[in-house]
Each structure stands twice: as structure tokens, then as C-alpha cells.
Amino acid sequence: DGGITQSPKYLFRKEGQNVTLSCEQNLNHDAMYWYRQDPGQGLRLIYYSQIVNDFQKGDIAEGYSVSREKKESFPLTVTSAQKNPTAFYLCASSIPWGEQYFGPGTRLTVT
Amino acid sequence: DAKTTQPNSMESNEEEPVHLPCNHSTISGTDYIHWYRQLPSQGPEYVIHGLTSNVNNRMASLAIAEDRKSSTLILHRATLRDAAVYYCILRDGHRGSGTYKYIFGTGTRLKVLA
Numbered sequence: 001d002g003g004i005t006q007s008p009k010y011l012f013r014k015e016g017q018n019v020t021l022s023c024e025q026n027l028n029h030d031a032m033y034w035y036r037q038d039p040g041q042g043l044r045l046i047y048y049s050q051i052v053n054d055f056q057k058g059d060i061a062e063g064y065s066v067s068r069e070k071k072e073s074f075p076l077t078v079t080s081a082q083k084n085p086t087a088f089y090l091c092a093s094s095i096p097w098g099e100q101y102f103g104p105g106t107r108l109t110v111t
Numbered sequence: 112d113a114k115t116t117q118p119n120s121m122e123s124n125e126e127e128p129v130h131l132p133c134n135h136s137t138i139s140g141t142d143y144i145h146w147y148r149q150l151p152s153q154g155p156e157y158v159i160h161g162l163t164s165n166v167n168n169r170m171a172s173l174a175i176a177e178d179r180k181s182s183t184l185i186l187h188r189a190t191l192r193d194a195a196v197y198y199c200i201l202r203d204g205h206r207g208s209g210t211y212k213y214i215f216g217t218g219t220r221l222k223v224l225a
């Protein structure tokens with residue numbers, strides 16, 4: 001089955017630690033996206049990538065980093081510089097001009 | 112980026128039609144209107160999109176006002192599985208790369224009553 005996988009579903013970390021969230025897709029989509037969602041709010045774009053080895057900052061990129069070494073993978077690192085990292089993180093992918101397909105999300109809790 | 116305005120919440124009885132409104136008074140001529148929905152603790156899923164004409168698919172219908180400043184997502188017979196947050200989003204249709212940013216608002220939380 002084609003789709004987007006995000007792992008793990010729940011992630012717990014101590015403050016001051018970097019953590020990397022996984023996002024893999026087998027849809028052969030060129031573009032991939034990372035969003036953050038806080039309780040009761042809509043999604044906000046962190047980073048997006050149009051092709052391999054290329055990515056752009058979204059609206060809230062500070063404290064996050066990404067890489068796009070393979071078409072299928074777009075991992076997101078939440079660094080210790082992110083002031084409020086606890087959130088629901090969603091990855092998506094799309095073909096040019098197509099709708100975005102979202103993964104199931106990773107809920108990150110930092111204490 | 113053009114913005115959308117939606118009611119915070121709506122209720123519907125099961126098996127009845129639901130009309131979810133969206134205002135987008137600053138829409139430009141190249142903006143597509145997209146609707147997504149998000150079930151609790153899941154990622155959003157695509158519902159429907161349109162530019163000028165009304166659109167139908169297996170999930171819903173989209174009615175777009177003639178001046179394009181508003182639109183309505185229509186669920187013909189609401190079921191309990193339709194309880195979700197529905198987002199109305201504008202997408203710029205003229206970005207050369209085909210990659211674009213969605214601006215998500217807070218959406219409309221639909222409650223379906225049995």
C-alpha cells in the first residue's frame with residue numbers, strides 16, 4: 001500500500017536534547033512538507049522540500065532542521081533551540097499541483 | 112497570502128445534509144479553494160477542491176459563489192464518521208514549481224449527533 005509513515009507515534013524527550021522525527025513516503029512524490037500543530041490550532045508550516053537536496057523554510061523554521069537526501073525520506077530534527085517543542089508534528093507529500101497527503105503524525109512531548 | 116474565515120463549530124444530526132461555510136473575501140483570481148478534514152489525532156485528509164465551478168466527488172460537493180468570495184462544503188448525509196475539523200484553504204495556482212504553501216486556519220469543528 002502506498003502512503004506516508006511517521007514514526008514513532010509518541011515520543012518523549014528531556015529538555016535540551018535534540019530529537020529527530022522520521023517521515024517516509026512510497027508515493028513517488030517530489031514534494032514533502034513538515035507542519036506543526038498545537039492544541040486547538042491549525043497546522044503551521046515548518047519546512048518544505050520540492051526535490052532531493054533542496055528545502056525551504058516555512059513560517060516557523062526557527063529551532064528546526066531538515067535534510068532531503070532521498071526522495072522517499074524527509075526527517076525533521078527538533079533542536080534544543082526550539083523554545084516550545086511539545087506539539088503534534090505532521091509530514092505530508094504531494095506531486096506538482098496535487099493535493100497533499102498527510103502522515104498519521106508524531107506527538108512529541110518534551111519535559 | 113489570502114485568508115479564510117470559518118465558524119468555530121457546527122452541529123448536525125446524523126443522516127442530514129451539512130453545509131459548512133467559508134469566507135475568502137481577499138481571494139485572487141488564481142487561488143484554488145481546497146477543503147481538508149482532520150479526524151481526532153490523525154493527519155488531515157483531502158476532501159475536495161475547486162476554482163470557479165461547483166464540484167462533486169464521492170465525499171462531498173463544493174459550491175463556490177459567483178464572485179468567489181465565499182464557498183460552501185456540502186456533506187449530503189452526515190454520518191458519525193464525518194465528525195472532524197474541516198479546513199478551508201486557499202492555494203495559489205500560479206507558483207511555477209507546483210509546490211505551494213497551505214495556510215491553515217483553525218477550521219470548523221463538526222459535531223454529528225446520533
